[in-house]
Amino acid sequence: MALRLVRELGYEKVSVSEIIEQAGVARQTLYNRWNTKAYLVLEAVFERTNTYAAERSWDGAEDCRTLLEGFLIRIFEHLRIDGDTLRALITAVLRRAQDRGELSSGRNVETLSALIHGAFWYRLLNRGVLDAGFAKEIVAETFA
Incomplete structure (x- = not known):
């Protein structure tokens, strides 16, 4: 629903x-x-x-x-x-x-969202590891 x-x-x-x-x-x-x-x-x-x-x-x-x-x-x-x-x-x-x-508040959340998705798909397509460590790296960079 x-x-x-x-x-x-x-x-x-x-x-x-x-x-x-x-x-x-x-x-x-x-x-x-x-x-x-x-x-x-x-x-x-x-x-x-x-x-x-x-x-x-x-x-x-x-x-x-x-x-x-x-x-x-x-x-x-x-x-x-x-x-x-x-x-x-x-x-x-x-x-x-x-x-x-x-x-x-100066960060563009739409752009950040696109960057997060881009990082995920790039790693996936290049057979990189998708794990908790990579998730933490993405979050650290997003909130840096």
């Missing part, structure tokens, strides 16, 4: 109240499981990622070309549909950091 709303309206335009209303649950029910809208949406994206990337049957019925093609199509479709949501989540964290004075 939350992911559908975010896809339709955009992350910034969807309130927790709207999500609660659409889901038909009590506010406390939502907050018992997720502390913030960001955590709720991120979990929804990860759940959806699992369905897109789920391994197809390897029973030999399909040739490997067809298996790879289907896998890539599902992943690309997922990124097309939820890429904006993922970018919005990173931008939301950066905006929150600015609001709290943890990140200079």
Whole structure:
């Protein structure tokens, strides 16, 4: 429900109240499981990622070309549909950091978000290690 709303309206335009209303649950029910809208949406994206990337049957019925093609199509479709949501989540964290004075108000959060994504994809495409250490380096540079 939350992911559908975010896809339709955009992350910034969807309130927790709207999500609660659409889901038909009590506010406390939502907050018992997720502390913030960001955590709720991120979990929804990860759940959806699992369905897109789920391994197809390897029973030999399909040739490997067809298996790879289907896998890539599902992943690309997922990124097309939820890429904006993922970018919005990173931008939301950066905006929150600015609001709290943890990140200079002079920093452009859209550019920082693009740099974070660029670092991730560059490392991924060049077979670099994507681990906690790299995440910490990105964050250290972002907040430097």
